[in-house]
Every structure is written in structure tokens, then in C-alpha cells.
Amino acid sequence: MELKALVLLLSALCLSDLTSTQDSCGKRLLVAAPGAFRIVGGREAPEGAWPWQVSIQIQSRHHCGGTILSNLWVLTATHCCHKYLRIIKSHFRVVAGLNVLSGPGDQTQIRSVREVKMHKDYNGITSDNDVTLLLLSSPLNFTDHVQPVCTPHNLAHEFILNFSHCFISGWGSPSYGGRLMNRLQEAEVELIDRTKCNLITWYNGIITENMICAGLESGAADSCQGDSGGPLQCYSEDEDRFYVVGVTSFGHECGLPHKPGVYARTSRFAGWLKASQGASVSAARRLNTRLISALLSAALTLL
Ligand code: 4AZ
Numbered sequence: 525m526e527l528k529a530l531v532l533l534l535s536a537l538c539l540s541d542l543t544s545t546q547d548s549c550g551k552r553l554l555v556a557a558p559g560a561f562r563i564v565g566g567r568e569a570p571e572g573a574w575p576w577q578v579s580i581q582i583q584s585r586h587h588c589g590g591t592i593l594s595n596l597w598v599l600t601a602t603h604c605c606h607k608y609l610r611i612i613k614s615h616f617r618v619v620a621g622l623n624v625l626s627g628p629g630d631q632t633q634i635r636s637v638r639e640v641k642m643h644k645d646y647n648g649i650t651s652d653n654d655v656t657l658l659l660l661s662s663p664l665n666f667t668d669h670v671q672p673v674c675t676p677h678n679l680a681h682e683f684i685l686n687f688s689h690c691f692i693s694g695w696g697s698p699s700y701g702g703r704l705m706n707r708l709q710e711a712e713v714e715l716i717d718r719t720k721c722n723l724i725t726w727y728n729g730i731i732t733e734n735m736i737c738a739g740l741e742s743g744a745a746d747s748c749q750g751d752s753g754g755p756l757q758c759y760s761e762d763e764d765r766f767y768v769v770g771v772t773s774f775g776h777e778c779g780l781p782h783k784p785g786v787y788a789r790t791s792r793f794a795g796w797l798k799a800s801q802g803a804s805v806s807a808a809r810r811l812n813t814r815l816i817s818a819l820l821s822a823a824l825t826l827l
Contacts, residue, residue: 553668558691566705566710566711567710569623575621578592579695580604582608586750588752589752590604591755592670592672593672596663600655601752601772601773603654604656618636619633622708626706633664641657643655653788654773657800686761686762690758691711691758692711693754694772696709697748697778716736716784717737741782743783749778755768769787
């Protein structure tokens, strides 16, 4: 009886950090639904407006943005990590629940990175497939300031969701070649049709199906250096939730007319996201099962 209790306890402990609370996503608990007004350019984000936004840091300095998908997984851009892989495990950290870079508060949760899953077809020249998943060393605790976002199931789902408002957020520079912002910034943007974005006077055909353009035609609202890896998030009025529609990837400088921000289109990576997160969880589960069996046989031999 005691042995059974021990085994049950061990199983519960081993599996508890693998469960994610994905049934509740994309909800902000401190800020109301987006209003009907439009925002031109960036502004300070209200506290708790983007609870899935994280700062990915190298040696405690902001390096890139990221988005919380579950208590263990953060989505970011491959170009944020591929050159830094040698130092990734020891010097990278993920900071959640953060608003002011220089002053993390009581709401802040810091995690190190256990695993980096870069998309294997990432192309450093074209920026195609610029998505990477980070597995955290231990689970985040969801609070008013730390929440997961929702991800579209596929391209059709992205259309059905019929987004009313899209926003970009990050600590990135307010101008190309500028300095990082200390307070998290947000700006409302429009999703831009790929055909338009590929026009000769825009991006002249370099926007692949795995990318989505967002911004304003005038360039007045845009992401910039330091925003990379962070979310392009859109609000579904029907569901009263936010979805991560894009991962900040690249652009021709920042805020130029006809050169909007380019984002990795998450709906194109739904299968990859599911498989990558699932594979690690099943691998960890297999490891746990083996661990439990080994402990069980050790306990039995001692009896
Ligand atoms: C960058 O270098 C970068 N205007 C990110 C976004 C954009 C441009 C550059 C989009 O990280």
C-alpha cells in the first residue's frame, strides 16, 4: 500500500510540469477589449495588456521578444537564436510578466531555457520559416500578468476568426538604428494582403506564403529592431480572445511607407507547433515512465 502511494506520488510529480492549460488562452485579465478607435504609431502598453509577451534576454540584456503558448513553451523567431546557439542554454533567459525593462516587479517570472527547437527549414537569406520554440526549464505560473495566447489551428481558422483589431508589441527601438524602449510599447496595425505586399514598389515578390505583412501603408506604425520574435496579435470579437497571428521577423528598416513589418505566419506553422511541442512532451513522458519503472523495480527488490 505504501509502495503504491509512493509510485502514485512520483507519477503525479513527474507529470505535473508537463500539463498545459491551453483551454484558457488569449484572455487579458487587467485590460478591457480593444475599442473602436485607431492608434497611429506606438504608445506605452497599459499594465497587463499583453500578458503573453516575454523578453528573451542574453546575460540579462533584452535581445528579442517572444510569446507564451503554454506554461512550458515560448514562441520566438529563429533569427533571434541561430547565431547564439553555443551560449543559449547558459546565458539565455525568458522574462515573463514584465513591463519596464529596467525594473522587473513582483509580477515578473524568470526562467532558463531547457531546449531550443528551431524550424529545420529556416532560411537565413530569405527569412522563410523564421519560427523557434523554447522549452522552459520549469513551468510558468499563470497570473493576471502572465497568460498564454491562442494559436490559429490552420489557415482556414485564421480566416474564420475574422479579426477586428491587430497589435504589435515590444521593447524595440522607435526608429531604425535607435535604442531600446524601457517600457513595453504597443501599436495597432492592419494585416496587409500578400499580393499587395509583394508589389514591385513594396517588397517585390520576397514575401512567401509563410509570411504575413502588417503595418500601415504610410509606415506610421511598425515593429523595429528589438521587437523581433515578439507577437503580432489579433483580437477575435466572436471569441473575445487574442491569437498570435505572426512572429516579428524582418522588414526594410522601420516605419517606411510601403515597407511594412514582415511576420512569420503562425497559421502556416500550426502542424509544426503541435508536433514540436508534442514530441518533447512525449519524450519527457517516456523518460518519466522509465524513471518510474526503475524506481518501482528498485523498491520491489528492497522489499
Ligand atoms: C529587426 O532588425 C527588425 N520594420 C524587426 C522588424 C522590422 C525591421 C527590422 C520591421 O529586428
